[in-house]
Amino acid sequence: MISLQDLHFSYGKSRPVLEGVNLECHPGRICGLLGKNGAGKSSLLYNICGLTFPQSGRVSVLGYEPRRREPAFLSDVFLLPESFALPAIDLAAYVRSYAPFYPRFDKEAFGRYLGLLEIEVPGKLTSLSHGQQKKVLIAFALSTNAKLLLMDEPTNGLDIPSKRQFRKVIAGSLREDQCMLISTHQVRDLDSLIDEVIVLEDHRILLHESVSRITEKLSFRQVMNLDDTDAPIYSEGALKGYAVVAENRHDEQSRLDMEMFFNAVMVEKEKVLSLFTA
Known part of the structure; x- marks a missing residue:
């Protein structure tokens, strides 16, 4: 199209x-x-x-x-x-x-x-x-x-x-x-x-992926302590602990958080992109 x-x-x-x-x-x-x-x-x-x-x-x-x-x-x-x-x-x-x-x-x-x-x-x-x-x-x-x-x-x-x-x-x-x-x-x-x-x-398209592939590669969740998750790629303080974007190593089912994903791409560009180019 x-x-x-x-x-x-x-x-x-x-x-x-x-x-x-x-x-x-x-x-x-x-x-x-x-x-x-x-x-x-x-x-x-x-x-x-x-x-x-x-x-x-x-x-x-x-x-x-x-x-x-x-x-x-x-x-x-x-x-x-x-x-x-x-x-x-x-x-x-x-x-x-x-x-x-x-x-x-x-x-x-x-x-x-x-x-x-x-x-x-x-x-x-x-x-x-x-x-x-x-x-x-x-x-x-x-x-x-x-x-x-x-x-x-x-x-x-x-x-x-x-x-x-x-x-x-x-x-x-x-x-x-x-x-x-x-x-x-x-x-x-x-x-x-x-x-x-x-x-x-x-000036160029940095990433183009389906939502299903993004959630296959990444997990989005909230934790009380950053020690509760394996090496987060990106995190932000939240009302109850931290909002975290991490590599999905255990086939977790999570819902895409668009804002967190976008921020992760902007801040940790190489880490995020490497998951989709490997």
């Missing part, structure tokens, strides 16, 4: 934003794109949907070259940007204006998603708060039934209940022929949601 080979990208003559990026994403998967602010996550999404063009490398998305921006390609890709400005029109006018670009747009599903996200639009879209506007766009994105959904920091601006609603709606909406690539630096917001983790660092 997404195939990037040796992608290089920069803005003009500035330092490279992406260098030698290789990435494969497949249908039926929710992929979490993690990285610090400024790591190049947005630039990667924009190259995938054809809003920016690589200096070199090959980009194939849904069998198309995104930079050509063909109508058949655009009708099957939806980008939810981090920054946006909705027009000063009501919801019905918005649907009339934008839904025709997506042949499989489901108006009934749109209403259902708005209900699940607890959104009512009595007047113009611009009368809504930023968080409410973002939830309208999330509902619209899901209703397009586009095969590829790209979401750039979708939980920015959402309050805690709205983030919970977001995770619930996303988890129940993915189809087998659909792929979601969700970028965030608020890694905890993607807990229990994603199938694959992609970490972007130093």
Whole structure:
């Protein structure tokens, strides 16, 4: 569905934003794109949907070259940007204006998603708060039934209940022929949601692994004392002792803690990566 080979990208003559990026994403998967602010996550999404063009490398998305921006390609890709400005029109006018670009747009599903996200639009879209506007766009994105959904920091601006609603709606909406690539630096917001983790660092993809393989290689747990665990790779103080990331040497069953995993990769890069390259 997404195939990037040796992608290089920069803005003009500035330092490279992406260098030698290789990435494969497949249908039926929710992929979490993690990285610090400024790591190049947005630039990667924009190259995938054809809003920016690589200096070199090959980009194939849904069998198309995104930079050509063909109508058949655009009708099957939806980008939810981090920054946006909705027009000063009501919801019905918005649907009339934008839904025709997506042949499989489901108006009934749109209403259902708005209900699940607890959104009512009595007047113009611009009368809504930023968080409410973002939830309208999330509902619209899901209703397009586009095969590829790209979401750039979708939980920015959402309050805690709205983030919970977001995770619930996303988890129940993915189809087998659909792929979601969700970028965030608020890694905890993607807990229990994603199938694959992609970490972007130093202009390139540092790690791309399934959640199942991560928990096969690493265990995530809390201990009262660091002596209670075998040589933790990474640890943080917690309310009851320590939160620990350790090598999974005894086939332990643990739940991926996205924030702990991301921090472990950032702080103990070589130790973590060696487990997945051996």
